């Protein structure tokens with residue numbers, strides 16, 4: 112199928128000469144400059160356009176194939192996307208890497224120089240946002256008709272600078288110089304209402320008219336999401352808030368009141384101004400609820416518009432549409448679809464409810480109580496008055512259902528209600544469970560704990576609704592792009608590169624773990640990656656902990672380990688030791704003071720060790736600034752040891768654990784999240800396990816947990832905490848110590864000894880480098896399951912019930 116034939120459009124060429132021609136043409140006619148005066152920026156923009164054009168052609172064919180087959184669609188709603196840098200990915204996915212390099216060279220630049228100008232859109236916080244990006248990648252790779260919807264924040268996750276004083280935050284104006292990967296689509300703009308009041312509709316029990324008090328426009332633009340090794344190119348559609356023309360107050364402007372004249376417009380556009388920089392916590396702020404509703408309102412209207420292109424009426428809607436809610440952030444969509452169907456399209460309530468419930472599915476990403484979103488009823492009532500009425504009605508009918516199943520069980524009604532009492536709150540997770548067809552957790556343990564704890568009443572009522580879909584990661588970005596050396600060796604070893612699309616094929620590496628020359632090359636690649644990273648001695652054990660800073664993840668446990676190593680070296684300087692480079696990277700929410708104290712403490716410990724000539728030959732602590740997808744791609748290939756040391760039962764899944772294991776790092780970890788599944792696959796002899804399990808951890812307080820006891824009974828722990836308490840590592844260190852000694856919410860001290868003993872085993876294994884390298888190869892070989900392609904196959908088969916729609920080739 113060649114869409115261009117009908118309109119006589121020239122086909123974009125596959126040769127280096129043709130690519131070069133297009134590059135020059137873009138340089139002259141779109142960029143408006145010449146070869147002689149082209150800057151690196153000109154070259155970057157022009158190269159990006161030239162690559163983008165090749166994907167745009169595939170995008171047009173994809174859209175045509177989707178239109179022709181009128182398929183069932185997946186719509187992924189997420190407040191966050193961490194897509195990563197686009198240029199290298201799009202060169203790979205369009206197969207233009209080599210010809211592009213040649214063409215760019217002729218302009219006097221190298222691809223690597225231009226890749227440095229390719230800024231990643233940091234439209235997310237951490238794992239949840241990056242998961243969304245991996246899933247859209249895999250949906251395209253699996254030819255699933257899908258659109259990802261999100262918010263185009265002007266300012267992404269803050270830029271972090273680490274100094275001896277800890278973290279400072281700067282705004283991330285990521286698109287300051289433009290974003291060549293984006294297609295604005297102002298024609299598809301939507302209108303969103305907020306505030307106001309509702310009015311009854313005469314003769315109707317359920318219909319209402321909502322008269323909003325504020326109107327904001329949502330303007331979409333999209334980024335292309337190509338599949339790997341297939342023709343499909345899907346999109347992620349991101350909404351920007353724009354003030355309507357009417358919000359500019361011309362009369363005030365004319366009277367010289369310039370600030371007042373634009374006040375309303377500024378307020379409207381603030382909706383998509385900045386990403387909330389919190390992760391795994393909930394910040395009950397009005398602007399955040401506004402963002403959520405803005406995303407949902409724009410996206411649902413767009414989904415309905417798209418449905419109407421090929422379908423009439425509402426009968427087919429739930430058959431043609433599945434909307435996946437990425438955590439509770441877009442859950443207001445359930446009330447919004449009801450509002451659209453009942454109020455605007457005048458469907459009967461029961462029919463609307465049947466359609467709504469069939470359309471949505473919900474993924475929960477946490478167990479932490481502080482991350483379960485709730486909104487004060489009074490805030491909801493003011494901002495979204497009609498939605499609150501709809502939620503009340505949904506709740507009443509739902510509680511009737513519960514009452515029928517469990518008559519007289521008032522306590523159960525209270526527990527399950529969508530509205531919590533004292534203070535009155537809307538519980539978004541309850542709305543998400545009630546209004547969807549399927550609910551899933553993100554790793555086996557997490558899904559089980561959801562059923563047994565936070566959502567137990569719901570699991571009892573609707574057992575079939577609850578499922579597990581273990582997370583995964585894109586093998587393209589986190590192996591092929593991040594680690595080209597290892598990728599080439601794997602391809603050579605397996606005799607094929609099909610593993611990039613079919614990651615379970617990595618199993619074929621198992622037999623190569625016994626091949627001494629293969630092991631030698633494997634080890635040499637790890638070393639070369641460490642040289643590239645330039646974080647420390649490439650022959651030292653590179654021990655990495657890269658993730659958001661949160662007390663439940665227990666960076667503080669790692670710090671206690673580092674301080675203990677420091678003490679041991681000082682006490683016995685002559686002994687032969689395993690040299691280690693401990694690398695921390697990650698951001699803390701700006702208002703999360705305890706996490707920022709831990710960052711500052713690490714910076715102080717790093718400086719103290721650096722200055723100490725006795726210790727520094729064996730131990731180095733590094734903390735590069737501004738951890739993001741781009742930096743992760745540099746660190747992960749260089750890691751020997753992967754720290755996954757959260758308190759069991761707290762990390763829903765983790766995905767960094769998968770990225771590191773797939774790149775041959777060996778995990779030291781607890782029985783938490785997906786660690787358990789990694790260990791089951793790589794084998795217990797290839798995984799360093801320590802600590803309490805989730806049930807032991809949950810029972811610890813019940814049985815009486817006194818952190819002081821551990822302090823008293825463990826001299827090394829005592830020495831570390833005393834050093835912190837003394838102020839030797841600054842005031843942050845004192846605060847960290849006092850928090851650990853007084854309450855220790857995440858049982859750090861309880862797991863200290865087990866963790867230290869386990870680190871001794873790590874060093875034993877490291878001494879035997881042949882053994883270590885074997886373990887490393889086997890980690891990669893057995894982690895193929897953690898491809899997000901498998902995750903998507905699971906969602907497609909068990910939750911979405913969608914089939915792929917192949918896009919025909921161009922010749």
Ligand code: B1N
Nearest residue numbers: 238239390391392476762763764765766
């Ligand atoms: O989602 C990831 C998991 O791998 C991690 O274990 C989990 O911690 C993470 C509120 C969150 N859960 N909840 C959030 C993010 C932002 C926000 O404002 C909560 N992130 C996770 C992918 O499943």
